[in-house]
Amino acid sequence: xxxxxxxxxxxxxxxxxxxxxxxxxxxxxxxxxxxxxxxxxxxxxxxxxxxxxxxxxxxxxxxxxxxxxxxxxxxxxxxxxxxxxxxxxxxxxxxxxxxxxxxxxxxxxxxxxxxxxxxxxxxxxxxxxxxxxxxxxxxxxxxxxxxxxxxxxxxxxxxxxxxxxxxxxxxxxxxxxxxxxxxxxxxxxxxxxxxxxxxxxxxxxxxxxxxxxxxxxxxxxxxxxxxxxxxxxxxxxxxxxxxxxxxxxxxxxxxxxxxxxxxxxxxxxxxxxxxxxxxxxxxxxxxxxxxxxxxxxxxxxxxxxxxxxxxxxxxxxxxxxxxxxxxxxxxxxxxxxxxxxxxxxxxxxxxxxxxxxxxx
Amino acid sequence: xxxxxxxxxxxxxxxxxxxxxxxxxxxxxxxxxxxxxxxxxxxxxxxxxxxxxxxxxxxxxxxxxxxxxxxxxxxxxxxxxxxxxxxxxxxxxxxxxxxxxxxxxxxxxxxxxxxxxxxxxxxxxxxxxxxxxxxxxxxxxxxxxxxxxxxxxxxxxxxxxxxxxxxxxxxxxxxxxxxxxxxxxxxxxxxxxxxxxxxxxxxxxxxxxxxxxxxxxxxxxxxxxxxxxxxxxxxxxxxxxxxxxxxxxxxxxxxxxxxxxxxxxxxxxxxxxxxxxxxxxxxxxxxxxxxxxxxxxxxxxxxxxxxxxxxxxxxxxxxxxxxxxxxxxxxxxxxxxxxxxxxxxxxxxxxxxxxxxxxxxxxxxxxxxxxxxxxxxxxxxxxxxxxx
Numbered sequence: 089x090x091x092x093x094x095x096x097x098x099x100x101x102x103x104x105x106x107x108x109x110x111x112x113x114x115x116x117x118x119x120x121x122x123x124x125x126x127x128x129x130x131x132x133x134x135x136x137x138x139x140x141x142x143x144x145x146x147x148x149x150x151x152x153x154x155x156x157x158x159x160x161x162x163x164x165x166x167x168x169x170x171x172x173x174x175x176x177x178x179x180x181x182x183x184x185x186x187x188x189x190x191x192x193x194x195x196x197x198x199x200x201x202x203x204x205x206x207x208x209x210x211x212x213x214x215x216x217x218x219x220x221x222x223x224x225x226x227x228x229x230x231x232x233x234x235x236x237x238x239x240x241x242x243x244x245x246x247x248x249x250x251x252x253x254x255x256x257x258x259x260x261x262x263x264x265x266x267x268x269x270x271x272x273x274x275x276x277x278x279x280x281x282x283x284x285x286x287x288x289x290x291x292x293x294x295x296x297x298x299x300x301x302x303x304x305x306x307x308x309x310x311x312x313x314x315x316x317x318x319x320x321x322x323x324x325x326x327x328x329x330x331x332x333x334x335x336x337x338x339x340x341x342x343x344x345x346x347x348x349x350x351x352x353x354x355x356x357x358x359x360x361x362x363x364x365x366x367x368x369x370x371x372x373x374x375x376x377x378x379x380x381x382x383x384x385x386x387x388x389x390x391x392x393x394x395x396x397x398x399x400x401x402x403x404x405x406x407x408x409x410x411x412x413x414x415x416x417x418x419x420x421x422x423x424x425x426x427x428x429x430x431x432x433x434x435x436x437x438x439x440x441x442x443x444x445x446x447x448x
Numbered sequence: 449x450x451x452x453x454x455x456x457x458x459x460x461x462x463x464x465x466x467x468x469x470x471x472x473x474x475x476x477x478x479x480x481x482x483x484x485x486x487x488x489x490x491x492x493x494x495x496x497x498x499x500x501x502x503x504x505x506x507x508x509x510x511x512x513x514x515x516x517x518x519x520x521x522x523x524x525x526x527x528x529x530x531x532x533x534x535x536x537x538x539x540x541x542x543x544x545x546x547x548x549x550x551x552x553x554x555x556x557x558x559x560x561x562x563x564x565x566x567x568x569x570x571x572x573x574x575x576x577x578x579x580x581x582x583x584x585x586x587x588x589x590x591x592x593x594x595x596x597x598x599x600x601x602x603x604x605x606x607x608x609x610x611x612x613x614x615x616x617x618x619x620x621x622x623x624x625x626x627x628x629x630x631x632x633x634x635x636x637x638x639x640x641x642x643x644x645x646x647x648x649x650x651x652x653x654x655x656x657x658x659x660x661x662x663x664x665x666x667x668x669x670x671x672x673x674x675x676x677x678x679x680x681x682x683x684x685x686x687x688x689x690x691x692x693x694x695x696x697x698x699x700x701x702x703x704x705x706x707x708x709x710x711x712x713x714x715x716x717x718x719x720x721x722x723x724x725x726x727x728x729x730x731x732x733x734x735x736x737x738x739x740x741x742x743x744x745x746x747x748x749x750x751x752x753x754x755x756x757x758x759x760x761x762x763x764x765x766x767x768x769x770x771x772x773x774x775x776x777x778x779x780x781x782x783x784x785x786x787x788x789x790x791x792x793x794x795x796x797x798x799x800x801x802x803x804x805x806x807x808x809x810x811x812x813x814x815x816x817x818x819x820x821x822x823x824x825x826x827x828x829x830x831x832x833x834x835x836x
Contacts, residue, residue, distance in 0.1 A: 089450060089451065089452065089453060089457075089522060089745060089748070089749065089752075090449060090450045090749055090752070090753070091449065091451075091745060091746050091749040092449070092749055092750070092753055093449065094449060097449065154449070156449045326832045326833070326834065329834065330833070330834055330835060337835075338834075338835050340828075340834040340835055341834065341835045341836055343821075343825065345834075346824065346825060346828030346829070346834050347821070347824045347825075347828065349827075349828050349832055349834060350762075350823075350824035350825075350827035350828045350831075350832070351824070353759065353763070353827055353831065353832060354763045354766065354767065354827065357743070357746065357760065357763060358739040358742060358743060358763075358767070360742075360746075361739075361742030361743070361745065361746050362738055362739070362742055364449060364451070365451045365742070368449060368450070368451040368452075369451065372452070382731075382734070382735055382738060385735065386735060386738075386739065434728060434731055434732070434735075435728075437731040437734070437735075438724065438727040438728045438730075438731045439727075441721070441727050441730060441731065444710060444734060446707040446710075446711075447533055447703040447704065447707055448533055
């Protein structure tokens with residue numbers, strides 16, 4: 089048991105933090121928001137510096153690292169509000185590599201590591217009225233998926249679809265005929281799409297196991313993003329209230345402000361343990377839907393409540409477009425909803441209450 | 449990062465479990481159930497305690513210079529957890545807090561005089577800290593110790609001195625320099641409770657437990673009752689309080705309450721589980737317990753890595769103490785009027801009255817051991833670095 093970062097993780101975090109501080113100013117994020125799309129330059133850097141290779145098997149050209157290493161990287165990217173399909177691509181490729189079609193794994197993973205392949209999962213969402221369920225017949229995919237993160241900005245979709253009544257994952261090239269992706273605008277201003285497949289060529293990438301892993305990985309890693317947003321808002325708040333002077337003293341010296349900060353810090357650290365525990369368990373193959381749902385519920389709340397409390401303590405300056413705080417409150421809320429909101433996740437836990445074992 | 453246990457610790461856990469299988473007898477259970485507030489251990493508990501000492505398990509994780517084996521703190525954690533699962537106490541109350549202080553700040557003669565007795569629980573200790581005018585602001589304490597020849601003469605009053613009626617000794621904080629700044633004029637003493645001039649008056653609390661006020665009238669103690677240097681007391685106390693915070697933070701009992709609540713509902717009130725709202729509230733409680741476990745393990749990780757948790761220890765203290773109230777409150781609410789029944793209610797009370805007992809006893813966890821407001825100050829100032 090050790091909840092502290094390993095030396096490798098510390099190194100990964102520091103080097104990425106330095107790079108992002110120097111090379112990805114928040115005005116770059118504003119530019120991407122205006123123009124739409126993902127940060128291609130950053131993606132190329134991540135590929136070149138080996139960040140994309142971390143969790144994959146050495147046999148496929150990966151680093152064979154822990155999934156928590158990747159989570160540390162994801163948290164750092166979140167703390168800079170980066171707009172890239174890192175979670176989506178990593179979770180998809182891992183699902184194929186670990187539980188999917190062996191024939192595809194090498195090709196997909198090598199493609200991802202090189203930076204050439206990006207993948208968006210297009211799964212059955214929990215929101216109803218999800219359009220016509222995708223079906224595959226003779227290698228052709230037909231149907232709709234809504235709420236596909238980066239759906240219009242990636243090279244591939246990994247689509248949940250049925251074939252002969254059996255659920256599975258199917259890899260589709262987004263440039264193929266019959267694939268359309270229409271952008272949906274969200275509070276985060278990050279890419280989201282509604283996708284339609286009309287006889288699109290699809291290769292089977294995995295069955296029920298791969299699908300289950302992808303759902304779990306997406307939810308656990310999305311919890312990391314929630315946590316990253318909370319941590320960033322907390323750190324910005326602590327810095328700001330420590331220097332903002334009113335009534336002749338820093339407002340961070342007032343006990344009411346201090347106690348808000350203490351509560352924000354407690355909520356963030358509380359989520360941190362459960363979130364990284366989920367990622368670690370997933371990596372070890374001992375995760376449960378229930379445990380991941382609970383972690384995501386907690387992280388969703390932290391990502392929302394801590395970031396909004398930050399706004400209250402910042403006052404007017406944090407409310408402006410030119411200040412950077414809104415990236416984290418908007419991303420925090422959107423990530424709180426993605427891959428299962430707190431409410432949806434708590435429902436999962438409540439439906440499986442029978443799984444609770446006495447402490448022994 | 450690692451969220452599992454290595455083989456060495458798993459093996460040790462098995463060893464502790466086997467040990468507990470041996471000692472967890474009906475005789476021990478009977479003794480614990482009928483122990484009341486006695487400070488002395490009964491024969492079964494003493495047997496268990498001696499056997500623990502023989503194995504060297506009590507102080508195995510202490511640094512070698514404090515008489516330990518310097519093992520990883522995880523061993524202590526695993527042992528504490530296994531004892532907590534069975535609800536069998538193994539510590540000797542405040543001795544685990546004062547013992548290290550005597551070891552660290554006392555003379556060789558004082559160590560020999562007190563430590564074996566403390567470890568064997570022959571010497572039991574109450575804490576003489578709070579006073580009528582020194583609560584959260586402990587450094588304002590006024591009980592005066594004046595040098596009189598080779599002796600010290602002590603006059604004053606202590607308050608909320610739990611176990612003063614049963615303990616053999618009091619660990620006493622006195623003012624020894626009224627002219628110095630308040631943190632620099634305090635010294636710590638260890639004083640036998642049967643010393644002439646000490647009188648104890650009971651104060652009953654709403655938890656049903658007893659605490660006391662203790663009066664010191666011309667209490668004469670020899671010079672070796674002083675532990676550490678004169679006026680070094682605040683430093684020694686602050687050191688010991690750190691231990692107390694972690695100690696109170698251990699909230700294993702709350703898991704048992706949740707488990708017994710689940711068992712009660714499943715057996716006696718299954719209709720509640722048909723209600724989605726009830727299920728959700730139970731899940732919320734479970735999540736709060738998960739957070740508690742996470743904070744405890746986060747603290748333990750920091751200690752095991754050789755660092756001292758500050759803000760994390762305070763977070764754990766706040767969370768656990770507030771959860772003690774919250775879990776009993778929600779559980780009573782879910783059960784409705786039967787939640788109000790006490791253990792005297794002829795066997796009708798859910799969980800044998802544990803819910804209402806916990807609810808009544810919960811305030812002290814929040815204001816005691818460093819009030820939660822002070823803990824939040826610590827998180828903000830010491831942890832986050834906010835200005836005074």
